[in-house]
Amino acid sequence: MKFTHESLPQRVRFATGEAPAAVSAEIETLGATRVMVIAGEREAELAARVTADVPVALRHDEVVMHVPVEVAERAxxxxAEADVDALVCVGGGSTTGLAKAVALTTGLPIVAVPTTYAGSEATNVWGLTSGETKTTGIDARVxxxxxxxxxTLLTTLxxxxxxxxxxxxxxxxxxxxxxxxxxxxxxxNAAEGIRGLAGGLPKVARDSASIEGIEETLYGAYLAAVSFTSAGSGMHHKICHVLGGMFNLPHAQTHAVVLPHVLAFNAPNAPEAEARMAAAFGAPSAVEGLAGLRRTLSAPKALADYGMPEDGIAKAVAPILAAIPDNNPTPVTEENLTALLTAAWAGEES
Structure with a gap:
């Protein structure tokens, strides 16, 4: 056994019902006195409650999916104009992504308050979109x-x-x-994340206000992000980043649609990883475990449903091939990648 593992320096507070006090305490720890609060228009009221005890110098609500470069520049x-010394972001992955874009060039510290299960809050990965191209990178500042x-902030999701x-x-x-x-x-970490998500999501699907289900799902989402930021972006995310930037597809739904196809593609050539995932799902195989969970959740099925054109399949193949890591368990070719994308576009069973 030989490897090098780096754990990222970050404090995590699970504080059900205590977000305002917890955020205030974190800002006080940072010694910040002029805080920029980033939250989209839909989260404005929620963000106001969460930051009620914070010295706010600026509230910014221009949040756009995939963080276009021009949106980042305006933030x-x-x-800079408000001379802020810390950032608080309240929202999902797009909101966290915008805070990261500001931190990338300013070095300002971020206190993240997630309202979805995106996981961006636990990673040092940033992403910006220019035209049809989404660029991602790694930087400790973000x-x-x-x-x-x-x-309690996710009960109305x-x-x-x-x-x-x-x-x-x-x-x-x-x-x-x-x-x-x-x-x-x-x-x-990834296997435990799967266990938490597979246990929590059905509870939340049955009752969106289930605190137990939300906590379990948040726990799984946090571990998912921690494992992902350490292991790096694999085939699945390379596909979704290209498609999302090229066709302006909704981030979470794109991942939900593509996931079973990538799992079925790679699992036969990654037996140890497959066994870990199957055990985490409590299923005979990882593919069956994911399929059962997706049926329970009535998961999104087809990229066509979210605006991807059929001729976009051929357009996306080359940039995806260029981005997929060399160590992907199953060798990727133009032919098998086209078949995978076609199945995901049409919503075929993996």
Whole structure:
């Protein structure tokens, strides 16, 4: 056994019903006195409650999916004009992504308050979109200094978004099992993340206000992000990043649709990882475990349903092939990648 594992420096607070006090405490720890609060228009009221005891100098609500470069530039300009010394982001992956874009060029510390299961809050990965191209990178400056998880903030998350966001988190676990830097610690975290998500998501699907279900799902989503950021981005995420940037597809739903196809593609050539995932699902195989969970959740099925054109399959093949890591368990060719994308586009069973 030979590997190098790096654990990222971050404080995580699970504080159900205590987000305002927890966020205030984190800002006080940072010594910040002029805080920029980033939250989309739909989260404005929630963000106001969460940051009621924080010294807010600026509230910014221009949040756009996939973080277009021009949107990031405007947020950076406003941060500079207001002379802020810390960032609080309240929302999903797009909101966290915008805070990261500001931190990338300013070095400002982030306190993240997630309202979905995106997982971006636990990674040092940033992403920006220019035209049809989404660029991602790794930088220590974008890792939030602290994360406040409060299950009560997710009780009103719409059911469809809960399912898509939770399956997006599950995709982090699956991709981490064979990521370019994967090690045994990543695989342990990813398997436990799968167990948490597979246990929590059905509870939340039955009752969107189930605190127990939300906490279990958040726990799984956090471990998913930790394992993913350490193992690195694998085949699944390379596919979704290309498709998302090229066709402006919704992030979580794209991941939810593509996931079973990538799992079925790679599992036969990754027997140890497959066995870990099957055990985490409590199923005879990883593919069967995911399929059963997707049936329970009535998961998204087809990329066509979210606006991807059929002729986009051929357009996406070359950039995806160029991005997939060399260590992917199953060798990827133009032919088998086209077949995978076609199946995901049409919503065929994997």
């Amino acid at each position: 950076r300009e406003r941060a 890792l939030p200094r602290s994360v406040v998880y409060d299950a 719409p059911g469809e978004m809960t399912v898509a966001s939770g399956l997006n988190a599950l995709a982090h676990c699956v991709d981490a099992m064979w990521g370019p830097r994967v090690d045994p610690i990543d695989q342990v």
